[in-house]
Amino acid sequence: MRLTCAVWGFFALSAIAPAAGHVLAAAATEAPAVPAISAECRLRTVDALAERWGTGVRERAERGVRQLAFLWAPADGPEAEFERFCREQFLGDPQLRRQTFARIQDNMELIHGRFHQIRRSLSEPLELDLGQPLAIDYLFQQYAPAAHLADDLFGLRIAQVVMLNFPFYTLDEKNRLGETWSREEWAMARLGDWFIARVPAEVSQLSSRAHAEAGNYVATYNIHIGNLLQDGNRRPFAQDRKLVTHWNLRDEIRAQYAEPDGLIRQELLAKVLERIVDGSIPQSVIDDARYAWDPAANRLFETVDGNLKELEIAQEGARRYQQWLNLYHASRRLDAHMPLSPTAIDRKFNLDRQIPEAEVEQLLLAVLRDPVAQDIGRLVARRLGRELRPFDIWYGGFRSGPAKPEAELDRIVRARYPTVAAFQADLPAILQRLGFAPDRAAFIANHVAVDASRGIGHAMGASMRGDKAHLRTRVAPGGMNYKGFNIAMHEFGHNVEQVLSLEGVEHYAMSGVPNNAFTECFAYVFQARDLQVLGLGEPDASSRQMEALDTFWITYEIAGVSLVEMRAWRWLYAHPEADAADFQAEVLRLAKDVWNEYYAPVFRVRDCPILAVYQHMVYHPLYLADYALGHLIHFQVESALVGKPLGAEMERMCRQGALTPRYWMRGAVGNDLTAEPLLRAARAAARTAH
Incomplete structure (x- = not known):
């Protein structure tokens, strides 16, 4: 799993969610429900700017003035002050606007990067295997360095300058207009994503506390x-x-x-x-x-x-569901200050994931409803020589490579990686085995630090160029085992994407990928090659059939898990007064309903709650669909990689940066995101597989 950035907002969500990088701005002054500035004042202001700078700036001025008016707080001053500010701070000169754009990016990279380093360091006693944490460590982990930063940025009116001159574009607008944008215009539009709300600092701190507590619950x-x-x-x-x-x-x-x-x-x-x-x-x-x-x-x-x-x-009892419920209540506190996206669901899909909820659900349902699931289920049962059990949703026997017992794989991995330092030292060689040129392998490996994780492990990207991405993985005293290596390869895929999409983009505002599903794609690319790295198997044309079956089966599993989580969040918003026991009962009902509709016909077992077991639900809200989307993206990307060097192709794709998913996919593989290529390949494979 990757702990990384969303492409919207900039500050407080680093204190609100673990998936934060570019995050939401927090401020002590609440955003009004309606614009604090009248329509007449806005029109006068736009007219004045067009008169001074020419009619060519009018459309941009209208957008910037309108958005600034919506977030202008009474404490910022009366309408006369609003007009004066816009006249003085509007950048009508194109060259000056470009210079200001570059300066804002540089300064925000410095600020955001340093705050990220502080949070990373403060979390280390709880996240890394450094011995028993002290009581004070749990308190420091709840500290959100950026929680009050936006108070200063709004107080100094830096945020207002950004909103006025680099306004926000909705997802629909980006998808409609982005085809003709230059890279600089894309970056300026991304700058407009950085300040879209004013959230009280105490809300940010409370959310940080809820996420820290949930994270500690899961890690232990x-x-x-x-x-x-x-x-x-x-x-x-x-x-x-x-x-x-x-x-x-x-x-x-x-x-x-x-x-x-x-x-x-x-x-x-x-x-x-x-x-x-x-x-x-x-x-x-x-x-x-x-x-x-x-x-x-x-x-x-x-x-x-x-x-x-x-x-x-x-x-x-319901303790697990209380952690989840706490995150919901933290999100509700945020809702009141997000007029553009007033629910956690809307923010996750339209701002963070940048794929509307309805489209994501249709992609999930396309997988869940396809009859090929029954064909592949029968194939799994034949291979196992028994009737299916519900846990066979995790069957991994379609993976190519030698069928070695776990103990033998553990022996091989322990011999190669007895310590964290040994794995760190082998990163350049791993990359070269995967097809990266030696100089690029050395560059990337030099930007990744491996840490011994207390929990399952994760990948934490850097937030400023020159800093290192961190790979957290578990290493037992006797050395890394195969499970740990497999997970470490997954996280290393995240890290390589993190390095390439930060160090390789020309504008900091374009760093990253469209959403977490895209970084999951590259995590899967690396994880699928773990045996290749160990010298135990090379992908070839014959493995494509097994890959299609395996990718479908794991996507089929996580699609149902994702659907349970999405429906659970909808239920929470429809039942805001529910307690943990109520919520637990509903999640169990939802898990069984999804199972009965999409899995019972395959497994011939009803009322199984296993789809609700993923701990992401408890500490990382609405993340799970990124895995399903990541599998679909992974399949399309793997298809595009056939016959091409992984290193060069991955670098080309990652350097696109934070385009919307639509344009990123078109640039990477030449097609939109869809389940159909996977479904076609799975159907063909099921017809001929043994």
């Missing part, structure tokens, strides 16, 4: 699988490992397909996940190695004098 949600029992006393996992939910538990289910007796352990882990979702898991087994637990019977034990003694269970 570990299950000791060596303490799991079957039939009251048998331990199916001989060696204890601490697996974070849901990532490691899901990946352990995947790994067990390669084991002769893996089904027993898969069913046990599936029951663990089910109890996490419905809240019946004992609170005491979460991140605590002292207790043994039989998930099927939901019986809890401790060891006394070498014998198991049964204990009373205190279930987790």
Whole structure:
């Protein structure tokens, strides 16, 4: 998962959501519900600017004056002051406007980059494996350095100058007008995304606190699988490992397909996940190695004098859903100050993702409704030699490469990467194995720092050129295991995109990619080549069939997960007074409904809640659809990469920067984003696969 930037706003969302980079401006003065400046005043102001600078500036002046008027607060002054400010600060001279544009970019890069470095450093005691955090670390993590910055920017009227001279364009306007824009015009339009609201600093701080608490909850949600029992006393996992939910538990289910007796352990882990979702898991087994637990019977034990003694269970209940609900309430506090996008749903889809919610849902449904799911489901069942279980939604047997047991893969990876430093040192070689030229591999690797992660790991990009992207990954004392390497390759794909789309663009305002789905695409590109990097398999033409089946199956899985989350957020907005227990019941209902409609016909099992287990829902609102979109984009990009060097092509694509998804896809692969290429390939593969 990537912790990175949205392309709208600039400041407070770094304190509101983990996916922040270019983020929303916070200010102590609330934006009025209606413009504080009258229509007559706005017209007089535009007329005065057109008279001074010529009619050629009128359209731009109208847009800038209108938007500034909407966010002009009473504390900024009366209408006469508004008119005076516009007359003095409007940049009618094209050359002066370009110079000012460049200066704003340079200064904002410096400010934003330094604040990002502060937040990154303050979070390290909790996010990195640096020993037991101190109590003070949890308080420092809640500190949002940028929370009051926009107070100054609005107070100094820097933000107002930007709004007046580099106004905001809606997604529809960017898509209609952007075809004829130069790169500089695109960058100026992106500058207009930076200041679109005035949010009280206390709202930003409260949101930061809610996200920090949710992040800590998820990072410490570990299950000791060596303490799991079957039939009251048998331990199916001989060696204890601490697996974070849901990532490691899901990946352990995947790994067990390669084991002769893996089904027993898969069913046990599936029951663990089910109890996490419905809240019946004992609170005491979460991140605590002292207790043994039989998930099927939901019986809890401790060891006394070498014998198991049964204990009373205190279930987790709705605690997981309270974390999610806290993020909803934080979003509602923000809603009142975002007149252009007054809900978290609208902001996520129209400002951040830049694909309308209805279009995203149709892409998801195109995958979920396609009959090829039943064909591929039957193929999975034949390969397994049994009826499907719900956890077979995570079947990964279509991946090309040697079918090596997990233990053998662990041995290979540990020998190569015994420490974080060993993985760091191998980054240039990894890139060269993937087809990057030696000089570009060295450049990129020099801009990536690898850290030992406390949680599952993530990729954190830089926010100013010259800084490093950070790859956080788990490395056990005995060395990196295969799961950790596979995840690290995913995060490294994010990092490479982060470096190329920051260091490779000509305007800072254009840094990044259209949305997180696009960086997920490159994470998948790297992750799919993990065995190639280990010298255990090379992609070839025959692997395309398996790739189509694999990409469809994983997209089919995450599409349903995404749909559950989207519907849950809609329900929250329709039921703002709901408590955690109400919300838990609704999420379980939604998960079962989506399962029954789109998965039960394939798996022949009803009322399964497994689609609600993804922890992103709890701490990273509305992110999950980016994975589904990322798979669709990934398939189109992989198709475009066939027969071409990955390094040069990835660099070409990433240097497009923060275009809208429509124009980025057209520039990268020559087509719009669609599920149809994947569906066609999956249908063809299902007809001939064994």
